[in-house]
Amino acid sequence: MRYFDLLKEAEGDDNDRNLARLNFITDYLKRNPQTMNQLHKQLKQRERDEKVAAGDPDAEDIKAKLNPKVTAPEKDQAPLIKNFIEAMVQAEGDDDDMIEFVNNYGKVSYIDTKAVRTEGERMSFDSWLSGKGKVSDSFIRSLFLRLFSKDAYGGPGETAMALLSPTITRPEGNKGDLIIDGVKVEVKGEDSKGGGRLKDENTSISTPNVDPIYRQVIEKNPEIEDQLPPYARISTNSSGREITTAKGPKFQLLNVAKRIDAVDKQLADDFMKEMLAGSFTKVADKYNDLFANWRNMNFQQINYAAAKMSYLNYKTELDAKGFDHILLLNRQKSTSLYFNTNKFDDVRELFRLGSVDFGDKINAAAAQISL
Secondary structure (H helix, E strand, C coil): CCCHHHHHHCCCCCHHHHHHHHHHHHHHHHHCHHHHHHHHHHHHHHHHHHHHHCCCCCCCCHHHHCCHHHHCCCCCCHHHHHHHHHHHHHCCCCHHHHHHHHHCCCCCCCECHHHHCCECCCEEHHHCECCCCCCCHHHHHHHHHHCCCCECCECCCHHHHHHCCCCEECCCCCCCCEEECCEEEEEEEECCCCCEECCCCCCCCCCCCCHHHHHHHHHHCHHHHHHCCCHHHEECCCCCCCCEECCEECEEHHHHHHHHHCCCHHHHHHHHHHHHHCCCHHHHHHHHHHHCCHHHCCHHHHHHHHHHHHHHHHHHHHHHHCCCEEEEEECCCCEEEEEEHHHHHHHHHHCEECCCECCCCCCCCCCEEEC
Protein backbone atom coordinates (compact mmCIF):
# COMPACT_ATOMS: atom_id res chain seq x y z
CA MET A 1 0.00 0.00 0.00
CA ARG A 2 1.23 3.54 -0.83
CA TYR A 3 0.61 5.26 2.49
CA PHE A 4 1.34 8.76 1.21
CA ASP A 5 -1.87 8.43 -0.83
CA LEU A 6 -3.73 8.58 2.48
CA LEU A 7 -2.26 12.01 3.04
CA LYS A 8 -3.15 13.20 -0.45
CA GLU A 9 -6.80 12.31 0.11
CA ALA A 10 -6.91 14.98 2.77
CA GLU A 11 -6.13 17.79 0.30
CA GLY A 12 -9.06 20.10 -0.30
CA ASP A 13 -10.99 19.08 2.83
CA ASP A 14 -11.66 21.41 5.72
CA ASN A 15 -9.11 21.71 8.51
CA ASP A 16 -11.08 19.65 11.04
CA ARG A 17 -11.36 16.71 8.70
CA ASN A 18 -7.68 17.03 7.80
CA LEU A 19 -6.71 17.05 11.44
CA ALA A 20 -8.90 14.06 12.23
CA ARG A 21 -7.38 12.07 9.38
CA LEU A 22 -3.84 12.99 10.31
CA ASN A 23 -4.48 12.07 13.93
CA PHE A 24 -5.85 8.72 12.82
CA ILE A 25 -2.82 8.07 10.62
CA THR A 26 -0.41 9.17 13.34
CA ASP A 27 -2.06 6.91 15.89
CA TYR A 28 -2.07 3.99 13.45
CA LEU A 29 1.63 4.42 12.69
CA LYS A 30 2.47 4.50 16.40
CA ARG A 31 0.74 1.15 16.81
CA ASN A 32 2.31 -0.31 13.67
CA PRO A 33 6.02 0.61 13.55
CA GLN A 34 6.68 -1.56 10.48
CA THR A 35 4.10 0.43 8.54
CA MET A 36 5.78 3.62 9.72
CA ASN A 37 9.12 2.34 8.39
CA GLN A 38 7.57 1.67 5.00
CA LEU A 39 5.84 5.03 4.89
CA HIS A 40 9.09 6.76 5.78
CA LYS A 41 10.90 4.81 3.06
CA GLN A 42 8.28 5.72 0.47
CA LEU A 43 8.39 9.37 1.37
CA LYS A 44 12.19 9.44 1.34
CA GLN A 45 12.27 7.87 -2.12
CA ARG A 46 9.69 10.36 -3.39
CA GLU A 47 11.81 13.17 -1.99
CA ARG A 48 14.93 11.77 -3.69
CA ASP A 49 13.12 11.51 -7.01
CA GLU A 50 11.89 15.08 -6.74
CA LYS A 51 15.38 16.38 -6.00
CA VAL A 52 16.86 14.45 -8.94
CA ALA A 53 14.11 15.78 -11.25
CA ALA A 54 14.83 19.32 -10.04
CA GLY A 55 18.52 18.95 -10.87
CA ASP A 56 19.74 19.13 -7.29
CA PRO A 57 23.50 18.31 -7.52
CA ASP A 58 23.42 16.83 -3.99
CA ALA A 59 20.46 14.54 -4.69
CA GLU A 60 20.94 10.83 -4.03
CA ASP A 61 20.13 9.24 -7.40
CA ILE A 62 19.11 5.61 -6.80
CA LYS A 63 18.69 4.90 -10.51
CA ALA A 64 22.19 6.11 -11.24
CA LYS A 65 23.61 3.91 -8.49
CA LEU A 66 21.96 0.90 -10.11
CA ASN A 67 23.50 1.57 -13.50
CA PRO A 68 25.23 -1.66 -14.64
CA LYS A 69 28.44 0.32 -15.24
CA VAL A 70 28.47 1.06 -11.52
CA THR A 71 27.32 -2.34 -10.27
CA ALA A 72 29.52 -4.56 -12.47
CA PRO A 73 29.71 -7.53 -12.59
CA GLU A 74 26.01 -7.39 -11.69
CA LYS A 75 23.99 -6.31 -14.73
CA ASP A 76 20.78 -8.35 -14.64
CA GLN A 77 18.88 -5.36 -13.25
CA ALA A 78 19.49 -3.28 -16.40
CA PRO A 79 16.07 -3.66 -18.08
CA LEU A 80 13.97 -3.43 -14.91
CA ILE A 81 15.50 -0.80 -12.66
CA LYS A 82 12.19 1.01 -12.20
CA ASN A 83 10.41 -2.13 -11.00
CA PHE A 84 13.42 -3.07 -8.90
CA ILE A 85 13.31 0.23 -7.01
CA GLU A 86 9.56 -0.07 -6.54
CA ALA A 87 10.03 -3.53 -5.03
CA MET A 88 12.69 -2.17 -2.65
CA VAL A 89 10.37 0.60 -1.52
CA GLN A 90 7.50 -1.82 -0.91
CA ALA A 91 9.64 -4.44 0.83
CA GLU A 92 9.84 -4.76 4.60
CA GLY A 93 12.66 -2.93 6.35
CA ASP A 94 13.46 0.75 6.63
CA ASP A 95 15.13 3.29 4.36
CA ASP A 96 18.55 2.50 5.81
CA ASP A 97 18.16 -1.08 4.55
CA MET A 98 17.38 0.18 1.10
CA ILE A 99 20.22 2.68 0.90
CA GLU A 100 22.78 0.22 2.26
CA PHE A 101 21.54 -2.39 -0.23
CA VAL A 102 21.84 0.02 -3.16
CA ASN A 103 25.26 1.31 -2.11
CA ASN A 104 26.64 -2.24 -2.03
CA TYR A 105 24.73 -3.61 -4.99
CA GLY A 106 26.87 -5.85 -7.17
CA LYS A 107 29.47 -6.28 -4.44
CA VAL A 108 27.47 -8.53 -2.08
CA SER A 109 25.60 -11.79 -2.65
CA TYR A 110 22.49 -12.19 -0.52
CA ILE A 111 22.13 -15.77 -1.73
CA ASP A 112 24.43 -18.52 -0.51
CA THR A 113 24.82 -20.16 -3.90
CA LYS A 114 26.70 -23.14 -2.48
CA ALA A 115 23.74 -23.90 -0.21
CA VAL A 116 21.29 -23.44 -3.10
CA ARG A 117 23.24 -26.05 -5.05
CA THR A 118 22.97 -28.71 -2.36
CA GLU A 119 22.32 -31.84 -4.44
CA GLY A 120 19.12 -33.82 -3.98
CA GLU A 121 17.92 -32.25 -0.74
CA ARG A 122 14.96 -30.02 0.03
CA MET A 123 16.21 -26.69 1.34
CA SER A 124 14.36 -23.83 3.01
CA PHE A 125 14.82 -20.36 1.53
CA ASP A 126 16.16 -19.29 4.93
CA SER A 127 19.09 -21.68 4.54
CA TRP A 128 20.45 -19.71 1.58
CA LEU A 129 18.75 -16.30 1.61
CA SER A 130 19.73 -13.63 4.15
CA GLY A 131 20.80 -10.07 4.76
CA LYS A 132 24.43 -9.04 4.95
CA GLY A 133 26.17 -6.33 6.92
CA LYS A 134 23.67 -3.56 7.72
CA VAL A 135 21.05 -4.96 5.33
CA SER A 136 18.49 -6.87 7.38
CA ASP A 137 17.22 -10.39 6.77
CA SER A 138 13.63 -9.12 6.67
CA PHE A 139 14.39 -6.65 3.87
CA ILE A 140 16.14 -9.26 1.70
CA ARG A 141 13.52 -11.96 2.22
CA SER A 142 10.68 -9.55 1.54
CA LEU A 143 12.43 -8.17 -1.55
CA PHE A 144 13.05 -11.69 -2.86
CA LEU A 145 9.37 -12.58 -2.52
CA ARG A 146 8.29 -9.35 -4.22
CA LEU A 147 10.57 -10.11 -7.16
CA PHE A 148 9.50 -13.75 -7.37
CA SER A 149 6.64 -13.51 -9.86
CA LYS A 150 7.02 -14.35 -13.54
CA ASP A 151 7.99 -11.38 -15.70
CA ALA A 152 9.12 -10.61 -19.24
CA TYR A 153 12.60 -11.95 -18.47
CA GLY A 154 11.83 -15.34 -17.02
CA GLY A 155 9.56 -17.62 -15.06
CA PRO A 156 8.75 -17.45 -11.33
CA GLY A 157 11.84 -17.06 -9.16
CA GLU A 158 14.34 -16.37 -11.93
CA THR A 159 14.45 -12.58 -11.61
CA ALA A 160 14.55 -12.77 -7.81
CA MET A 161 17.53 -15.12 -7.96
CA ALA A 162 19.36 -13.13 -10.63
CA LEU A 163 18.99 -9.77 -8.89
CA LEU A 164 20.13 -10.82 -5.44
CA SER A 165 23.48 -12.35 -6.32
CA PRO A 166 26.18 -11.18 -8.73
CA THR A 167 27.22 -14.83 -9.21
CA ILE A 168 23.76 -15.72 -10.51
CA THR A 169 23.24 -14.50 -14.06
CA ARG A 170 21.04 -15.03 -17.08
CA PRO A 171 22.53 -16.67 -20.18
CA GLU A 172 23.12 -14.20 -22.99
CA GLY A 173 20.07 -13.87 -25.22
CA ASN A 174 18.00 -16.17 -23.01
CA LYS A 175 14.93 -14.94 -21.15
CA GLY A 176 14.76 -18.06 -19.02
CA ASP A 177 17.11 -20.19 -16.98
CA LEU A 178 20.09 -19.13 -14.89
CA ILE A 179 23.81 -19.65 -14.53
CA ILE A 180 24.74 -20.17 -10.87
CA ASP A 181 28.45 -20.12 -10.09
CA GLY A 182 29.11 -20.98 -13.71
CA VAL A 183 26.67 -23.94 -13.70
CA LYS A 184 23.77 -23.80 -16.18
CA VAL A 185 20.55 -24.37 -14.23
CA GLU A 186 16.99 -24.78 -15.42
CA VAL A 187 14.64 -23.08 -12.95
CA LYS A 188 11.07 -24.19 -12.39
CA GLY A 189 9.40 -21.80 -9.98
CA GLU A 190 6.05 -22.16 -8.29
CA ASP A 191 4.41 -18.85 -7.43
CA SER A 192 0.99 -20.05 -6.28
CA LYS A 193 -0.69 -23.35 -7.18
CA GLY A 194 1.06 -25.70 -9.55
CA GLY A 195 4.61 -25.65 -10.87
CA GLY A 196 6.36 -25.46 -14.20
CA ARG A 197 5.72 -27.67 -17.20
CA LEU A 198 8.24 -30.10 -18.60
CA LYS A 199 8.68 -28.48 -21.96
CA ASP A 200 10.99 -25.88 -23.42
CA GLU A 201 8.94 -24.61 -26.35
CA ASN A 202 5.60 -25.05 -28.12
CA THR A 203 7.03 -27.76 -30.37
CA SER A 204 8.36 -29.85 -27.49
CA ILE A 205 5.43 -32.25 -27.61
CA SER A 206 4.02 -33.88 -30.75
CA THR A 207 0.46 -34.99 -31.53
CA PRO A 208 -0.18 -38.75 -31.68
CA ASN A 209 -2.35 -40.09 -34.50
CA VAL A 210 -4.54 -42.92 -33.24
CA ASP A 211 -7.24 -42.66 -35.92
CA PRO A 212 -5.78 -45.39 -38.19
CA ILE A 213 -5.59 -47.72 -35.19
CA TYR A 214 -9.16 -46.89 -34.16
CA ARG A 215 -10.41 -47.66 -37.68
CA GLN A 216 -8.86 -51.12 -37.57
CA VAL A 217 -10.35 -51.78 -34.14
CA ILE A 218 -13.81 -50.70 -35.28
CA GLU A 219 -13.55 -52.91 -38.35
CA LYS A 220 -13.01 -55.86 -36.03
CA ASN A 221 -15.70 -54.82 -33.56
CA PRO A 222 -18.08 -51.98 -34.62
CA GLU A 223 -19.74 -51.94 -31.19
CA ILE A 224 -16.60 -50.54 -29.58
CA GLU A 225 -16.63 -47.26 -31.54
CA ASP A 226 -18.37 -45.29 -28.78
CA GLN A 227 -15.74 -46.47 -26.29
CA LEU A 228 -12.79 -45.02 -28.21
CA PRO A 229 -12.31 -41.37 -27.22
CA PRO A 230 -10.27 -38.90 -29.28
CA TYR A 231 -6.68 -38.66 -28.06
CA ALA A 232 -7.40 -35.18 -26.65
CA ARG A 233 -9.79 -36.69 -24.08
CA ILE A 234 -7.24 -39.19 -22.78
CA SER A 235 -5.05 -38.67 -19.70
CA THR A 236 -3.31 -40.48 -16.87
CA ASN A 237 -3.42 -40.14 -13.11
CA SER A 238 -2.37 -42.29 -10.17
CA SER A 239 -5.86 -43.04 -8.92
CA GLY A 240 -7.34 -44.19 -12.21
CA ARG A 241 -10.38 -42.01 -11.59
CA GLU A 242 -12.04 -40.80 -14.75
CA ILE A 243 -13.26 -37.26 -14.31
CA THR A 244 -15.69 -35.04 -16.18
CA THR A 245 -14.68 -31.54 -17.23
CA ALA A 246 -16.65 -28.70 -18.84
CA LYS A 247 -15.73 -30.22 -22.21
CA GLY A 248 -16.82 -33.72 -21.25
CA PRO A 249 -15.29 -36.83 -19.63
CA LYS A 250 -11.58 -37.60 -19.55
CA PHE A 251 -10.62 -41.23 -20.15
CA GLN A 252 -7.78 -43.16 -18.57
CA LEU A 253 -5.08 -44.26 -21.01
CA LEU A 254 -4.90 -47.72 -19.43
CA ASN A 255 -8.67 -48.24 -19.66
CA VAL A 256 -8.76 -47.32 -23.35
CA ALA A 257 -5.82 -49.61 -24.09
CA LYS A 258 -7.53 -52.53 -22.32
CA ARG A 259 -10.72 -52.03 -24.33
CA ILE A 260 -8.69 -52.28 -27.51
CA ASP A 261 -6.76 -55.23 -26.06
CA ALA A 262 -10.01 -57.16 -25.72
CA VAL A 263 -10.45 -56.83 -29.49
CA ASP A 264 -6.88 -57.17 -30.76
CA LYS A 265 -3.69 -57.36 -28.72
CA GLN A 266 -1.40 -56.06 -31.47
CA LEU A 267 -3.62 -53.02 -32.03
CA ALA A 268 -3.57 -52.38 -28.27
CA ASP A 269 0.24 -52.42 -28.36
CA ASP A 270 0.17 -50.10 -31.37
CA PHE A 271 -2.20 -47.74 -29.56
CA MET A 272 -0.06 -47.48 -26.44
CA LYS A 273 3.09 -46.90 -28.44
CA GLU A 274 1.47 -44.24 -30.61
CA MET A 275 0.10 -42.35 -27.59
CA LEU A 276 3.45 -42.26 -25.76
CA ALA A 277 6.13 -42.41 -28.46
CA GLY A 278 3.94 -40.29 -30.74
CA SER A 279 3.71 -37.56 -28.09
CA PHE A 280 7.27 -37.69 -26.76
CA THR A 281 9.03 -38.20 -30.08
CA LYS A 282 12.42 -37.03 -28.80
CA VAL A 283 12.60 -40.13 -26.60
CA ALA A 284 10.52 -42.57 -28.63
CA ASP A 285 13.33 -45.09 -28.16
CA LYS A 286 12.61 -45.14 -24.40
CA TYR A 287 9.08 -46.45 -24.87
CA ASN A 288 9.97 -50.14 -24.74
CA ASP A 289 11.96 -49.72 -21.52
CA LEU A 290 9.06 -48.00 -19.78
CA PHE A 291 5.99 -49.71 -21.22
CA ALA A 292 7.03 -53.18 -22.44
CA ASN A 293 4.97 -54.70 -19.62
CA TRP A 294 2.06 -52.23 -19.68
CA ARG A 295 -0.64 -54.92 -19.34
CA ASN A 296 0.62 -55.77 -15.86
CA MET A 297 0.96 -52.14 -14.75
CA ASN A 298 -1.58 -50.37 -12.54
CA PHE A 299 -2.75 -46.77 -12.87
CA GLN A 300 -0.02 -45.46 -10.59
CA GLN A 301 2.70 -47.24 -12.55
CA ILE A 302 1.29 -46.07 -15.89
CA ASN A 303 1.13 -42.50 -14.61
CA TYR A 304 4.70 -42.69 -13.30
CA ALA A 305 6.05 -44.09 -16.57
CA ALA A 306 4.17 -41.52 -18.68
CA ALA A 307 5.41 -38.66 -16.49
CA LYS A 308 8.94 -40.01 -16.67
CA MET A 309 8.73 -40.14 -20.46
CA SER A 310 7.58 -36.52 -20.38
CA TYR A 311 10.60 -35.72 -18.19
CA LEU A 312 13.05 -37.54 -20.45
CA ASN A 313 11.62 -35.76 -23.50
CA TYR A 314 12.23 -32.45 -21.72
CA LYS A 315 15.70 -33.52 -20.64
CA THR A 316 16.78 -33.89 -24.27
CA GLU A 317 16.02 -30.19 -24.72
CA LEU A 318 18.04 -29.28 -21.65
CA ASP A 319 20.92 -31.46 -22.83
CA ALA A 320 20.93 -29.63 -26.15
CA LYS A 321 21.38 -26.31 -24.30
CA GLY A 322 24.05 -27.67 -21.97
CA PHE A 323 21.85 -27.60 -18.85
CA ASP A 324 22.32 -30.56 -16.54
CA HIS A 325 20.72 -29.28 -13.33
CA ILE A 326 17.21 -28.28 -12.33
CA LEU A 327 16.28 -25.92 -9.48
CA LEU A 328 12.72 -26.11 -8.16
CA LEU A 329 11.45 -23.15 -6.14
CA ASN A 330 8.19 -22.96 -4.21
CA ARG A 331 7.28 -19.48 -3.00
CA GLN A 332 4.44 -20.47 -0.69
CA LYS A 333 6.45 -23.19 1.04
CA SER A 334 9.72 -21.22 0.86
CA THR A 335 11.39 -24.42 -0.29
CA SER A 336 13.90 -25.31 -3.01
CA LEU A 337 15.29 -28.49 -4.55
CA TYR A 338 18.39 -28.71 -6.76
CA PHE A 339 19.25 -31.90 -8.62
CA ASN A 340 21.18 -33.32 -11.53
CA THR A 341 18.96 -34.11 -14.52
CA ASN A 342 20.46 -37.62 -14.65
CA LYS A 343 19.20 -38.38 -11.12
CA PHE A 344 15.45 -38.50 -11.81
CA ASP A 345 14.77 -41.80 -10.04
CA ASP A 346 16.99 -40.84 -7.08
CA VAL A 347 15.05 -37.66 -6.30
CA ARG A 348 11.60 -38.53 -7.67
CA GLU A 349 10.05 -38.80 -4.18
CA LEU A 350 11.16 -35.24 -3.34
CA PHE A 351 8.84 -33.52 -5.81
CA ARG A 352 5.42 -33.96 -7.40
CA LEU A 353 4.76 -34.78 -11.04
CA GLY A 354 1.29 -34.17 -12.37
CA SER A 355 -0.67 -36.40 -14.71
CA VAL A 356 -0.12 -36.49 -18.45
CA ASP A 357 -3.07 -34.82 -20.18
CA PHE A 358 -2.80 -35.46 -23.90
CA GLY A 359 -5.48 -32.89 -24.67
CA ASP A 360 -4.03 -29.89 -22.85
CA LYS A 361 -4.17 -27.19 -25.55
CA ILE A 362 -1.53 -25.02 -23.90
CA ASN A 363 0.95 -27.56 -22.55
CA ALA A 364 0.06 -30.67 -24.60
CA ALA A 365 1.21 -33.80 -22.74
CA ALA A 366 3.91 -32.02 -20.74
CA ALA A 367 3.66 -33.05 -17.08
CA GLN A 368 3.73 -30.41 -14.35
CA ILE A 369 6.57 -30.53 -11.83
CA SER A 370 6.29 -28.93 -8.39
CA LEU A 371 7.43 -29.16 -4.78
